[in-house]
Amino acid sequence: MLESVLIANRGEIACRIIRTAKRLGLRTIAVYSEADADALFVKMADEAHLIGPAPARESYLRIDRIIDVAKRTGAASVHPGYGFLSERAEFAEACAQNGIVFVGPPASSIRAMGLKDAAKALVEKAGVPVVPGYHGARQEADFLRARAEEVGYPVLIKAVAGGGGKGMRRVEGSADFDAALESAQREATGAFGDPRVLIEKYILAPRHIEMQIFADAHGNVVHLFERDCSLQRRHQKVIEEAPAPGMTPEMRAIMGKAAVEAARAVGYVGAGTVEFIADGREGLRPDRFYFMEMNTRLQVEHPVTEAITGLDLVELQFRVASDESLPFSQDDLTTDGHAVEARLYAEDPEKEFLPSTGKLWALDFPEGEGIRIDTGVQAGDEVTPFYDPMIAKVIAHAETREGALTKLADALGETLVAGPKTNVAFLRKLCEAEEFRAGRFDTGFIDRNLDALEAVEQPHDDIAVIDGALTLMERQASELQVSEFGRSDEVRSPWSFSDGFQMFGRREGSIPLLVDGKRVDAREIFSPENVGSSVVVIGDARKSTDDPEISIDREVEVPDGVYVFRNGRQTLVQFFDAFDVDLEHLNGGDSVRAPMHGKLVAVFVKPGDRVEKGQRLAIVEAMKMEHALVAPADGEVAEIAAEPGAQVAEGARLIVLKTEE
Incomplete structure (x- = not known):
């Protein structure tokens, strides 16, 4: 057995490799980027070494730096995990040239099968059927467009060196081909360092x-x-x-x-x-x-x-x-038996699955027979925009498929992630979907059922908001009021409002809130019939302060608000402070803003250009995926507020339009 292993990866797979290696008695060596300095896998390894800044191109994709660490530490082997360098023949060769065992196939196998075009040609000669398409070496846009016409739309453009959906685009017609090709090549270059693509017929x-x-x-x-x-x-x-x-x-x-x-x-x-x-x-x-x-x-x-x-x-x-x-x-x-795995991501299904970042204020997973959790994070960690947004894999095993899906749905219902938006409620809906349970599904199932899976924007949950408001009011009252006269025992009452005065009768005041970053006004009502308590109202939902129990799953209090979990959905409730406004990220106007933290990789317009509603204006890259920004209406470009290559924050103004709507 090998004596030691360097793990050339991060996240949950690095943690998994370290656990297994330690069980086998191997010394474990981690490499990490600046963004992962406090990561769980770094703490788990016997030793860990910094290899560069956060961007993968400057750290986890640097063969020279990883090999240098392996040589300096005397690592007997390198395990590449998956992603990053795991399918790079050059990495396997570099290990062999330095007398280090590569825990994977030989470089020749990676070259033969790691590139999709070469692999298809190889298996086709062996008589294995392949999807119709173009798998050759020519990469000129006009030539590839002509091949797509021959194959017949819809087609898939796929990165030759790809995997995990990176560098892949479905194209419905020739008018969309050039933009899709450019995007696929750019994403493939960023993820794999190789822009080459192939064309495949899309199978219905x-x-x-x-x-x-x-x-x-x-x-x-x-x-x-x-x-x-x-x-x-x-x-x-x-x-x-x-x-x-x-x-x-x-x-x-x-x-x-x-x-x-x-x-x-x-x-x-x-x-x-x-x-x-x-x-x-x-x-x-x-x-x-x-x-x-x-x-x-x-x-x-x-x-x-x-x-x-x-x-x-x-x-x-x-x-x-x-x-x-x-x-x-x-x-x-x-x-x-049967096993099912759900990938728990930091992303927002209600906003086209955009990646979500931020601090993990709380993280709880279920335990039990037939349940397995693979994760590389813990409470207090940050989900950054630099890498894949996976938080964990939740796996269920049972005697039957029905039993495994039920067990997985129950496990997801007991899973709690406070901070970034996640797909946990969406995953549970998938597990419970009748057509999926009946075995009637294909790769288009999710796209066809977004409404039923609640993967479209939903109105805020009034009950969750009221619960959060009550918690914030209680916390505010308990924090009051230390002065030179000592602590006050005053409770929240009609006298708390500063918008008017009346001696008797019904008293009502507004509670300004932020709900997931949007302004919402609740009402607090006092009446002679409910002396010493109040009723908080939003729309048709209401609850009294002296009966605070509401049907919720859980609360997680944080310094500036409270996360309320109900039916697997997370709602962040905060008090609105009119004097604490981020002017740069205010909604409104005709600004096109960054939908998430990431890198502005391309801008396709300039000041003075006329644009049409739905026209592509820019591309933001986050967590190894590209996201197109489009014009919200017809108009004219008034300002470009950020340059390509810049790191941008969620909500940052990127392009200003003079619109006609």
């Missing part, structure tokens, strides 16, 4: 099914059954499960054989995933699936495979990297 009603394979250096190759990863948004997997619903033994055997042969063809060693797209219009059929790509690394969703097989894939990686043989053959492998 697609099911995304992948086979987990494992190989050792002694010629043994097996598959560890399939996973279904069809629930996606922005081509990013959201919920994964194993086995795949509707999978027949015949199709599993055919697909598994294709995956194993693809691995053998490139002399593969270690953990890998062969991904297929299946036409799901008539159920899963062995004559209607196509090879998409091979990921030459561990996958984010590997825990569902571990749950149904009882194997530890990270431990297997270390054993194979130590030149051990696989301890089983294909015939030895069986499945046990």
Whole structure:
């Protein structure tokens, strides 16, 4: 067995690798960026070394710095995790050249399968069906547009070196092709350092099914059954499960054989995933699936495979990297029950899943039989705009698919994240969706059901707001009032209001609030019938201060407000202070503002340009994803308030328009 390992990654996968390595008796060495100085994985490792600033290009993608740390610390091996350098042949070669074991496949396998165009050509020669499209070397925009016309719209533009939905765009027609190509290339360059793309026909009603394979250096190759990863948004997997619903033994055997042969063809060693797209219009059929790509690394969703097989894939990686043989053959492998994984992200489903940043004021996960949590953060950590916004993976395992989905839904209901917006309520809705439970779904399921999944903007929850207001009022009263005469025992009363005076009768005053950053006015009513108490009212919702129990899940108080959780939804309630206004981020006017913290990577207009409603004006990049900013109305560009390349805060004014509406 290896003696030590350097983990060339961060977040939850770094934590997972460290736990397994320590159990095996390996010394663990972490590398980290300035943004991760206080991260959980840094604290868990036996030693940790700074490798650069927050941007991945200057830290986690710097092969030279990682190798330097490995040499200085005497690391016997490097585990790349997933993402970053995990599928870079140059990294595997650099490790080999310096006498360091790369916990992954040889560089030749990464080159053969790590680039989607080369992989498709390879498996096509072996007789494996591939999605129709262009997988060649030419990258001129006019040439690629012509190939898309030949394939027929809709098409997918996909980064050759891509993964995780990065550098991927669906194009419905030729008018949208150039902008989509430019965006995909720019995103691919930022995420993988390689702008090349391929063109694929978009399969209708697609099911995304992948086979987990494992190989050792002694010629043994097996598959560890399939996973279904069809629930996606922005081509990013959201919920994964194993086995795949509707999978027949015949199709599993055919697909598994294709995956194993693809691995053998490139002399593969270690953990890998062969991904297929299946036409799901008539159920899963062995004559209607196509090879998409091979990921030459561990996958984010590997825990569902571990749950149904009882194997530890990270431990297997270390054993194979130590030149051990696989301890089983294909015939030895069986499945046990069903497992489902949900990716808990810091993002706002009500705002097109925009990434969300900020401090994690509270973080609680459920425990119990069949429940597993993989996370790389803890309460008090910051979610930054520099990396993937995943907070945790919540995994449930049960005897049946129905049981696993119910267990996962219950676990999500007990999960609490206070601070950044999250998709936890959305995930629970997905687990409970009747069509998904019945197995009637494909990769477009989420987009077709945004309203039912409440992944569109919702009105604020009046009950949650009232609960927050009552908590803030109680806290305000308890903090009063120390003076030279000592503490006052005065309670909140009609005399608290300073907007008028009356001796008798009903008394009513306004409570100015901020609810998730928006101004909301509650009313507090005193009447002769309720002496010593008041009623807080918003719309048709009301509650008395002497009966504060409201149907909520939980509260988390923070210095400037209170987070109220109800039905899995988070609401931040604060007192509005008219003298504490951020003029730069005020809403209103005709300003186009940054929807999240990130980097302004492109501006497509200049002062004086005429623009039409919906026209692309700029691109903001956050957490390795691009987000287009469009004109809210017809008008003229009056001002460009930020330069491309600048880091911008959420709500910052970027472009000012003179609009005609």
